[in-house]
Amino acid sequence: MRQQRKAVSPPFGYRVLDGRHQLDQKPFLCLLDSREELSKAEMARELIDLFFELRSLQGEIKRFNQKYGLQRRANTPHSTKRSNFYWCRAGLARWLRNPVLCGHLVYFPNSEAPLITRDAHPDQRLISDEEHLEIKKILESNYKLRGWGVYSPLYPLSGLIICAECGHRCYCQKSGSKNRPIYYQCSNYRLRACGVKKTIRASVVEQAVVEALVARSDEIARLAEVVEENPEPLEVQSLRNQLAGLKALGKNPAIDTAIAQIEEQIARLLRQHTQKVNVDSTLIDKVLSNRSYWLTLPDKEKRQLYHDLVEKIVVKEGVVAQIILKV
Structure with a gap:
């Protein structure tokens, strides 16, 4: 061609x-x-x-x-x-x-x-x-x-809310007053390309999102667990290197005593590390299943988390019709 x-x-x-x-x-x-x-x-x-x-x-x-x-x-x-x-x-x-x-x-x-x-x-x-x-x-x-050069407020759910009628995103409406509630409306309505005029309050949408995330807290907690290539603490790794060096020196009563002490120290540190990992996992699960945790986060953190975990939020005539999560 x-x-x-x-x-x-x-x-x-x-x-x-x-x-x-x-x-x-x-x-x-x-x-x-x-x-x-x-x-x-x-x-x-x-x-x-x-x-x-x-x-x-x-x-x-x-x-x-x-x-x-x-x-x-x-x-x-x-x-x-x-x-x-x-x-x-x-x-x-x-x-x-x-x-x-x-x-x-x-x-x-x-x-x-x-x-x-x-x-x-x-x-x-x-x-x-x-x-x-x-x-x-x-x-x-x-x-x-x-x-450029125009301040744009950061709204955690912006970009995720979809109009069920036309499939386009909803934009944020906010009056000049700082304490006035925030609403979302189909962006196509302003262009007269969609007939849905009704708005939905941002707090209502966020509450529905939090409920969906709390219901999936177990899956989110598993995602939050960081799997490292070598999970041992750096202190344990250093002691293992010392242990290998001592063993290479050959048999000697003083060396044998030092080896035993280091092995005992390594075992103690590993027990402490295992307990800490178990406590952290339990804490993460408890935190993520707490509704107030999500709602009290700063908007910047909320936005990152919501966009990482939520695929889209479908609204229809002022009501949340569907929430699709990525987890």
């Missing part, structure tokens, strides 16, 4: 015809109110115009979805079927940067070194090179504005 410069995987707004990218001008949908028929190419250009007008991915998706209606997954938590023009911010940003829109041919577009053949279909451009550069500048500016 690359040697023949044939087009593959057309982005939204295009189709492949005779090995070339072409703007898809076929009627794609009809608006109910105006009865206006639109092609994918026309809708693609509308997306670009909206981006220049709003200069915001989130604002553009929201406006687009308000015009064309909610576009979300099927109403099953494990469904992967999407509508023909479902957009998320990351996907829209990739589409806007796609060189195909400028008339170029690209292979491996998501790799660090994509292969680009310039002007493969110059008569089928959706945007000019100048517009392409302006889009990149806006995206970079938005990223710097929101991604």
Whole structure:
């Protein structure tokens, strides 16, 4: 394909015809109110115009979805079927940067070194090179504005909570007051890409997570046990080296006495070490099965532990529907 410069995987707004990218001008949908028929190419250009007008991915998706209606997954938590023009911010940003829109041919577009053949279909451009550069500048500016130098609070469960309706992550809502409760809501609702408006309190989700972890405390305790290649204390290892040196000297009453003393010292240290390991294992099990242990941890430690132990938390209409653990 690359040697023949044939087009593959057309982005939204295009189709492949005779090995070339072409703007898809076929009627794609009809608006109910105006009865206006639109092609994918026309809708693609509308997306670009909206981006220049709003200069915001989130604002553009929201406006687009308000015009064309909610576009979300099927109403099953494990469904992967999407509508023909479902957009998320990351996907829209990739589409806007796609060189195909400028008339170029690209292979491996998501790799660090994509292969680009310039002007493969110059008569089928959706945007000019100048517009392409302006889009990149806006995206970079938005990223710097929101991604650098801005304090972002650390919420332990962020990134783990999934909407059962559309399958997307829920984001954290917090008012300006420090003591106000924290809530989670589907990130797609703000974009009008999901119909679930209901929120769920973060403390309710965390309580459910802690209950699930406490129920699995035995398995977590086993994971917490560190298995070393040589479990003996360093002091015992040092005494064993001394013992080997004394035995190499040959038979002598004084040496035999020293050997016996070192062997007795090694045995005593090993008994103490075994008792300590047993106590530590019991303590770990008791601590992990204590609900207050999890809830009183600092947020930074909570976040690390929750993300290490929890695969995902599925919420549905303001209720925890499922918690999937990694243990």
